[in-house]
Amino acid sequence: MSALINWNNFNSSVLIEVTRPEGVYTCTGVAINKNTILTAAHCLEGQVIKVRVSTEACYDKAGKFYEAEAFELHPEYNRRDSNYRSDLAKITLRSSLPPGTNFYPIIKRDQNLSGKILRLGYGARGDKNVRTLVLPEMRKIRAMEKILELNDTYSYSGDSGGPVFMQFEGQMYLVAIHSTLSFGPEGKHSYNPLLSSHREWIAS
DSSP states (O other): OGGGOOGGGGTTEEEEEEEETTEEEEEEEEEEETTEEEEOGGGTOSOOSEEEEEOSSBOOTTSOOEEEEEEEEOTTOOTTTOSSTTOOEEEEESSOOOTTOOOOOBOSOOTTOOSEEEEEEOOEETTEEBOEEEOOEEEEEEGGGTEEEEEOSOOOTTOTTOEEEEEETTEEEEEEEOOEEEOSTTOSEEEEEBGGGGHHHHHO
16 A cells, blocks of 8 residues: 555654653654644643654654744643543644645534545554555544544554644645543544644644
8 A cells, every 4th residue: 555655745754752761752643734734632741841842754853844933732631531532742842843844734623524535644563663554444522522533453652742734635644642541342443632622722
């Protein structure tokens, strides 16, 4: 499948490197403009020393990075209450992402979504963090919790914060941010905060 993909179409999907006192961790994010990255709040909660972003297809600690100027967790996020509800964060970069980065609009509606779903992430597969595309299927929309559930069997550590896109009526839209997985009796599915329900905060 990868041989048929124009990866440049997904160059807004980025790897996020988070340095903490206990070590370095990686998550995924997506650029919505040249200076702003969306990711999962749980990737940035707690004590953080430094955040930087890579646009490369494969994680390289010695590669080119864009330093974060600041980041903000969604005010309604509370890990103790729910690991996925409002699990969103914004990162502001000190310098602009390169020309040619493809930004996609946030879809304006939650209901009656129908189209091809694409999720990207830098989860650890083998011994590398490589930008990976998976094609999960729609499970349901939990409108009250502003969550998109996907039947998702290919999520790995490091995929958190990655974008969920949808090809809808001939256009690619950014629909959600990948948060976490359920391993309950209903099967392995993912929780993904719907971005259309948080447009005001994203734009603030």
